[in-house]
Amino acid sequence: MTKCGTSKGLPGLPGPPHVWQTWWFRIALAVAAAGAVAAPAISATRMRVRRRLEHLERQRALERERARIARDIHDDLGASLTRIILLSQSVRANWRAGTGPKRTWIGFAARRANSRVDG
Numbered sequence: 001m002t003k004c005g006t007s008k009g010l011p012g013l014p015g016p017p018h019v020w021q022t023w024w025f026r027i028a029l030a031v032a033a034a035g036a037v038a039a040p041a042i043s044a045t046r047m048r049v050r051r052r053l054e055h056l057e058r059q060r061a062l063e064r065e066r067a068r069i070a071r072d073i074h075d076d077l078g079a080s081l082t083r084i085i086l087l088s089q090s091v092r093a094n095w096r097a098g099t100g101p102k103r104t105w106i107g108f109a110a111r112r113a114n115s116r117v118d119g
Contacts, residue, residue: 080112083112084112
């Protein structure tokens, strides 16, 4: 017997295998090696996916901002055109009736239209 109380086997017969000689140690070593090889690949793939997702989120935010600006311009232009139409109808009605300051209304409508076109 050895100091720790285990038998090294009978003389002439081999004793129990060392830890590194056991089947479970070899399997654990193979799993650890596979993990050591796979971990950097998984990490790189996650990083690539994360960067792609961030890029797509920035692109989506930019598209939303562009759509909002387009809506604002459309709404502003629609309101201005409606006002010009109403002014034009008022001038036409006053013109036919022979009342009202015609040149002032026509000039105002023209200036309003030009301001919308010129920005």
